[in-house]
Amino acid sequence: MAARPTWEGHLRLSLVTCPVRLFKAVGEGDAVHFNLLHKETLNRVKQMWKDPADGIVERKDLVRGFQVERDRYVVVEDEELKALKLESTKVIDIERFVDGREIDRLYWDEPYFLVPDGKPAQDPYAVIREAMATEGQVALGRLVMSNRERIVAIEPRGRGLLLSTLHSQDEVRSEEDAFDDIAEVKIDRRMVEIAKQIISQAKGPFDPAEFHDRYKEAVRDLVEAKAGGEAPVHRPAPGPSESNVIDLMEALRRSLKAPPRDVEANARRPRRQDAAPKRAAAEKQPSKAAKGGGRGEDRSSPRKESSRAPRRAAG
Numbered sequence: 001m002a003a004r005p006t007w008e009g010h011l012r013l014s015l016v017t018c019p020v021r022l023f024k025a026v027g028e029g030d031a032v033h034f035n036l037l038h039k040e041t042l043n044r045v046k047q048m049w050k051d052p053a054d055g056i057v058e059r060k061d062l063v064r065g066f067q068v069e070r071d072r073y074v075v076v077e078d079e080e081l082k083a084l085k086l087e088s089t090k091v092i093d094i095e096r097f098v099d100g101r102e103i104d105r106l107y108w109d110e111p112y113f114l115v116p117d118g119k120p121a122q123d124p125y126a127v128i129r130e131a132m133a134t135e136g137q138v139a140l141g142r143l144v145m146s147n148r149e150r151i152v153a154i155e156p157r158g159r160g161l162l163l164s165t166l167h168s169q170d171e172v173r174s175e176e177d178a179f180d181d182i183a184e185v186k187i188d189r190r191m192v193e194i195a196k197q198i199i200s201q202a203k204g205p206f207d208p209a210e211f212h213d214r215y216k217e218a219v220r221d222l223v224e225a226k227a228g229g230e231a232p233v234h235r236p237a238p239g240p241s242e243s244n245v246i247d248l249m250e251a252l253r254r255s256l257k258a259p260p261r262d263v264e265a266n267a268r269r270p271r272r273q274d275a276a277p278k279r280a281a282a283e284k285q286p287s288k289a290a291k292g293g294g295r296g297e298d299r300s301s302p303r304k305e306s307s308r309a310p311r312r313a314a315g
Contacts, residue, residue, distance in 0.1 A: 018123075018125045024113075031216070032219050099136075107166045109164060
């Protein structure tokens with residue numbers, strides 16, 4: 001793979017070990033980023049660190065500090081962190097196998113491709129993958145990533161293995177707390193039956209290609225229009241919501257009579273006929289204006305959500 005690995009080490013099942021590498025399975029795609037500019041000069045601003053008593057501080061003079069109480073910190077050096085010899089910093093030791101359906105989908109986090117590192121790793125990697133595929137089990141282990149030890153789940157996927165980090169128990173919030181204020185209501189079964197028919201009409205396969213980030217695309221169109229000297233196109237505001245309809249039964253009946261919504265048609269937005277050639281002509285300019293990362297980046301810019309949609313049914 002051309003991408004830079006996120007982690008390199010070994011995968012171990014009992015006495016069988018093979019070198020492996022991790023690559024992110026999900027990226028930002030063509031996310032739109034903005035840079036922060038001075039409104040008078042339009043120069044890109046630079047981020048700087050300032051000590052309240054000493055003024056501007058150079059990056060090389062910064063150290064890590066953990067706050068133990070107000071205005072009191074414990075300083076931790078890079079060498080001290082490197083000296084913490086946890087085995088999971090370099091080895092993913094498979095500790096247990098479970099049925100994947102037992103893992104509540106609230107716990108699933110980021111996916112990574114786990115691939116063999118070098119020719120000698122091919123055979124032990126294939127043995128571990130095939131054994132797991134045959135047994136239909138998900139492996140649980142640990143690894144150190146981004147200065148913390150993560151619980152990970154490993155499962156066969158095609159010719160390879162997919163590793164997903166899992167949230168720890170203290171990260172997952174209580175659903176009882178979230179749902180505590182939901183009232184107990186007496187449900188009219190006729191309404192439920194109509195709602196079930198509406199659901200049946202809208203059933204279909206999951207095709208991620210049908211779903212687009214329409215806000216991101218609208219922002220990109222705006223940038224390209226302004227870069228090409230065009231006046232921005234203002235889309236009409238969405239129509240009034242029917243969320244305040246008092247007669248729920250009537251709303252359900254009207255929904256049942258309405259044609260099923262076409263996801264692709266609904267996601268498709270009006271485009272200028274000359275958008276394609278002008279997009280190509282203006283590509284160089286907006287790419288600089290929209291390029292992300294580095295100093296002075298506006299963190300409020302639209303981008304894909306960091307957390308993924310749930311991939312599994314709860315066990």
